Amino acid sequence: MIFLKKLLKGEKRTVAQTISVVENEGDTKILENIFKYTGKAYHIGITGPPGAGKSTLVNAIAKQLLEKNKKIGIIAVDPTSPFSGGALLGDRVRMTDLALKENVFIRSMASRGSLGGLAQKTKDVALVLDASGMDYILIETIGVGQVELDIAQVCDTTVVALVPESGDSIQAMKAGLLEIADVIVVNKGDREGCDSLIMELKFALDLRQQKAGWHYPIVKTIATEGVGIEELVATIQSHKEYLKRSGRFEKDRKEKLKLHIHELIEEKIKSHLKEFVIKDDELEKIINRVYERKLNPYHIADEITNKIFKVREDV
Amino acid sequence: MTKKDWEGKLKMHKERDSEFTTVSGTPVKSLYTPDDIQDMDYGRDLGYPGEFPYTRGVYTNMYRGRLWTMRQFSGYATPKDTNKRYKYLLKHGQTGLSVAFDFPTLYGRDSDDSFSHGEVGKCGVAVDTLRDMEIIFDGIPLDKISTSMTINPPAAMLLAMYIAVGEKQGVPAHVLTGTIQNDMLKEYQAQKTWIYPPEPSMRIITDILAYCTDHVPKWNTISISGYHIREAGSTALQELAFTLANGFTYVEHGMQAGLSVDKFAPRLSFFFNAHLDFFEEIAKYRAARRIWARLMRGKYGAQSPRSYLVRFHTQTAGCTLTAQQPENNIIRTAFQALSAVLGGTQSLHTNSMDETYALPTEQAVKVALRTQQLIAYESGVAQVIDPLGGSYYVESLTRQMEKGAYDYFEKINKMGGVIPAIEKGFFQKEISRSAYEYQKALEQRKKFQVGVNIFEEEEKPDIEILKIPAAVEKNQIKELKKVKKQRNNARVKEKLKDLRKAARNGENVMPRILACVKVYATLGEMCNTLKEEFGVYHEPIIF
């Protein structure tokens, strides 16, 4: 297969087109073919509230890694407009330093608003990049609500970026951002309120720290000027080492694979259900009767699932 | 009949639209009456022309003394071509010059820079060294004519070149009159021609303020520009508010640099857009004068009345020109120019009908200039000062504009001022949102453009277009090489080193730049030296 050869060699047009196929079609054939070549790339997630300077951070981190002769794939996820289904993807603007680097591949992705589907899609796109020979995959997402939780599922190290602005830390805690953080970055560290934000964060993280064997480092950066980036990359590196040393790396990845398999099964069952067991229009009819309280949802669910789960009856 | 009775009667008449708004989307009433200006106090809010708060105009006798300066923005291809066009315009009665530079010059890049490829001489004239400026102004006496230069990041260099040309003509710097745009804040907000980040840009600007106060006292050091904010899609109110906020920011920086406000503020001038909505535009100019005067006196403590004046240049709105039925642009431009005159402008550029296709031809420029001459010499509007003063509608709209501007000032203050708001993308977002809203209004036919979404015609217009020959770039690069060969390169190096030192240790860069210019250092060499010291700017938030 010429295509596979090109992909494994990291030929950019082939990589790009493969990502499109993976992103657009539910077809898993390509993924099946490339899976055995994956597992080598280290996945770093960068998330945080809007305006935290995530793209600039990604740009700066990637530049550092480039100096170490690493190959870097970047996935920048932006939300899809719920009204039109379209999206404006502008993260590249802040990554112009990387635009023409041979060892960098940047792909913008729209969340496309599919329920829980983002993690799946991102995982698939990351697999393609992994197979294409990347050493690191940086995944940038906006941290508002569900999205970043999905992303943490894909990444080995999750970096949460915050900026010293009033109420930011409270927002972060509310959004559950700190729950998923392995490393916390306080970006725009030259701004007023930086030190008090760090204090607050330290306090909030104290509790978590006692439970885990990893102390949650807070790194101060000014990404636009490259300040603190070296330390950040070193911190990510030490998290990686910690994961490997403690055996968590393998454990986490296995956990993630298990989750992945579960998701795939669920996906299959869902589509099987819709296609072969009960079509939407049939369900419509039943729903009318449920609405009139002649049937109840619990019974219906049992009845439908029993059609698939023959196994259960045999037991 | 009482007003109430009349309003009752009015309700019985069907209107042709459900809502009437200005082009900026501000709702307007069917009629304005004394009720709308009830709390207006003539002495306090209007005053006499040339008197505080200058609502009715900055000069006592306005156009009865001297007409506005008719100043067509122009420049294209090589310095030689531009010199020829200037002589043509002066021959036809133009009273001031306005230089349009090409994109490489605007960005401080030489014609042989790889980024300049394809752009040399296209949108204006190419200037690499003092030699080019000598050619542009050849045979034009700089002591008799005032020159405006639309130049921002490299403003210091072009001004230095102008001073050097003057010296060669035997005209000392303190006699020179003219303007450099030198307004970086609106570049970050709207026009997007930048080199350095905001901080060093502001430092160069205050260096120029200080230098000109001492050496070029008749020069307008900053032309605080709303024009580009409007062209980028803002509303009239946003143009007004953002421009004035920028102006006050320059004043604050000047004062922080230790300059006395009354020394530099009188040399600040303004540049506004003349857009489609006739009365809204007039109200905008009047409000600008009143706000500036009040805050300069009240907030910044300026003592000299000259610091209170909004002296402004106006250009008709390029963004309203249509490619369809281009002849209509002549009429469009005429209405816009009339609003600028009724709004009390000090100088005016009228756009040419063919500018949605290319730079204007000689013929098209002449018609545009004639439009101004018609207003000045035939229409009679220049015979009475502020003829619309006291109009219920205009005064009410002026007041509304003023209030809206103060609301914006407060918002900007809350963000920590203009520069932090730029870094947050506030202006950029406000402007692009307005631009998109207007486009949608056009497409939904809530707003109209004759020839575009109403009274359209099928056939494509056939008009003469100015062509810039491809050889221009080659020739310009050849000339540049010649200059580089002839000059004393060791001295260039030495002067550039001095410039770098000045940039580093906080010394005023202007004298150093002037020294570089005189030994024919190129624009690119000077800008790159500063770039290495100051860094480059990156666009923040986009949408």
Place this chain on the structure above:
Amino acid sequence: MGKKIRVLVGKPGLDGHDRGAKVVAAALRDAGMEVIYTGLHQTCESIVEAAVQEDVDVIGLSILSGAHMTIFSKVLNLLKKRHATQILVIGGGIIPLEDMKKLEKMGVGKLFGPGTPTTEIVDWINECAFAKTEQPKTKRVKAKKSRKIKVRRKRKK
């Protein structure tokens, strides 16, 4: 899920007038497309590289500086080098009619002058993308022009 049309909107060269590019980008988003915006002052090389990596269907360039002849031909050549000529190149800005004709001959899909309703651009892209997926052999199908704003076809993707 299914295929989304991806468009790269770019501002090559030195001119900073991004009003048109931004309005078009927003309109394409509102028409359900995924728009990659490159920001200002891009080189042709970085635009083509981004288009390749993002695997876009269309590159839309906005040029008001008069450098259109140089820039478009450079972009087309670079696409050829990258074996990416399926990517359709379109543009807008201040471009004389004569140059528009030359550029279209050169391989630029379509040029939209000032005053073009955004719906016309949306329709045109939709039609081309539609043609591409339906008949992969046809390189470029010229869409019918809908000069008049009143004729607004809605195509659901």
